[in-house]
Amino acid sequence: MAVRHISALPFLSPFTSPVLRQSQRWNTIYQRAVLLQGLPVLSGYIANEIPSFLAGLWESVLRAVPKKKTSHMKKRHRQMAGKALKDVKSxxxxxxxxxxxxxxxxxxxxxxxxxxxxxxxxxxxxxxxxxxxxxxxx
Incomplete structure (x- = not known):
């Protein structure tokens, strides 16, 4: 989770010294550096979890693929089924x-x-x- 630094510098800029502004800027840079240090740990964790995730996904993908070509007769049955005109009974x-x-x-x-x-x-x-x-x- 990223830390958002809210600065009061726009409101207090005429009253603050340049030293204070630089120290707050340094604080923001330090917070970003601390967050970026933890990123390689997270990326390693994600990289270790991907193979197990893909294994489960790969099995379902292989099962969802048709194994043989659909014959002409089956295609025609599917296209023509249930589209006949209905008799008017009323x-x-x-x-x-x-x-x-x-x-x-x-x-x-x-x-x-x-x-x-x-x-x-x-x-x-x-x-x-x-x-x-x-x-x-x-």
């Missing part, structure tokens, strides 16, 4: 036209016929406006 009879439709969904046949009726109403409204405009001119 069908009912449309009360308006009698055609089969999905439950809780509008009947597509009736929607098309409603669009046709809407277009006819819009066309009739346009013709009526033209007729009213022609009647007001004469």
């Amino acid at each position: 069908l009912s009879k449309c009360p308006g036209c009698g055609e089969p439709k999905r439950s809780h969904v509008l009947c597509p046949t009736l929607i098309i016929s409603l669009k046709d009726i809407k277009d006819q109403w819009a066309q009739a409204a346009i013709e009526k406006q033209k007729a009213d405009a022609a009647a007001t001119r004469h």
Whole structure:
């Protein structure tokens, strides 16, 4: 764990002498040197522990690797499995036209016929406006 040296020099710099500043700087350097002396001991400990750690890791890596090439048939089975379309079981009879439709969904046949009726109403409204405009001119 690194020792963090908090200095009050920025706050007291006008009041302190250069000798005091140098002694605090020396204290920080000394603390770093003491910490760095213990580093070779730690690195030796880590170096001794790596082979046992890698041995356990190496065994699991060897077990996780496929031993033979996957055949074409197995690849195709895996790619094609479970992707088929499912049958629609919730069908009912449309009360308006009698055609089969999905439950809780509008009947597509009736929607098309409603669009046709809407277009006819819009066309009739346009013709009526033209007729009213022609009647007001004469």
